[in-house]
Amino acid sequence: MLKKNRMTACEKYRNERCRIMITSITSDMDGTLLNENQEISEANKQAILDAQKQGIEVIVATGRSYEEARHVLKDAGISCDIICVNGAEVRSKEGQIVHQAGIESSHAKQIAAALNETGIYFEVYTDKGTYTENYDMGIELIVDIFTTANPDVTEEQVRQAARERFENGHIRLVDDYGAIFNDDSQLVYKFLVFSFDDEQLKAANEKLKNIDGIAVSSSGKENLEVNSIEAQKGVALEKVLKEKGLSPEDGMAMGDNLNDLSMMKVVGRPVAMGNALAQIKEFCTYQTAANRDDGVAKAIREAIQSPVK
Structure with a gap:
């Protein structure tokens, strides 16, 4: 089960609502979706595929370039939109560039x-x-x-x-x-x-x-x-969700480091990895297991109210 930090009654209601209505799941890669071997575990893969089968939009948000991110996802058999280079580029699941936010x-x-x-x-x-x-x-x-x-x-x-x-x-x-x-x-x-x-x-x-x-x-x-300033994971995620007709309030985001904080601030269900920085854990309402212990899979199954396998 995910660890819940102390919250007010209002926050508790807000997050219980999100448990029922979650429509999107966004995951960082390094230190989050990837394990200690820089791979996507079978448990994480199956949880993502199960969420997609339920109609939940799955998005990967990473500091990596598209080529570096695509290679790992392809090996795992996962197809989804990718927010690359901290939001400087957004690619559709087909690999098409949807958004760019470069430095002049x-x-x-x-x-x-x-x-x-x-x-x-x-x-x-x-x-x-x-x-x-x-x-x-x-x-x-x-x-x-x-x-x-x-x-x-x-x-x-x-x-x-x-x-x-x-x-x-x-x-x-x-x-x-x-x-x-x-x-x-x-x-x-x-x-x-x-x-x-x-x-x-x-x-x-x-x-x-x-x-x-x-x-x-x-x-x-x-x-x-x-x-x-326009290339942050949170900024890009808001754009992607808006274009898909989804509310950030009904979304979940998982991460472990400071470049994940912007996307955690825009979703209704921010989840810190067990190996996350203290600052990330303090911000997030929920905490899951470490990346080497299939934390992403456990967070997804908890969010969609399925048993952890």
Whole structure:
């Protein structure tokens, strides 16, 4: 059973109503839908398919690019809409781009200049792919994201998954980001910033505060994610649900990190993973098991009032 945090009578009524009328389920990927092996477990897969059979709209919302997200979902046999790159891009279940919210070229150059002043590492996500200027640091960044979501997994397992990210072509090595910012055929979606140095991360965050029109979040203990202010999971989710004629009030969203908070704020049933940050657990009315213990499946079955298998 899901853990319920303390709530007022009004909140209790609101969430009991949501239990009966849930029409959409939105799940983060890393640290949520994916287990410690970066896979969708059989239990999670079956719960999602059962929810879809009941007519419930299932949506995946991730900081990953479409290609990185699609690959995992396809392997599990799951077809659904995907909110990619923290909401910078929305794809239909057929893979068509439905929405885009990129960073203006002038703002992208400002962001890069501010980050370069601190000497911090960052990657650039665009509608044409993901880029890095430093292969070794790219590996370290993915290791950080994976280990944050799965602290009990061995370092070698995580590093292998990170290396596969490059080998599968999900990230490309370039000499200079400047060529990307000056390329009118590419739309910049996100900057993924990384450092083991807390002070360097704080310095970068402070510089970013001086730039208008952006949103800064995080998906790991040593990273920052920089998107357009219009590219947040919550903003994208509201658009998707509205177009489908569904109410966010009757939706459920599951996640574990700060880049999930915006979508949790718009739904009637926010659910924190057992491995979620304390800030996420404090906000959410409900808490499920950890990602390695099929927390998504348990949350779905509780929400649709089916027994946990």
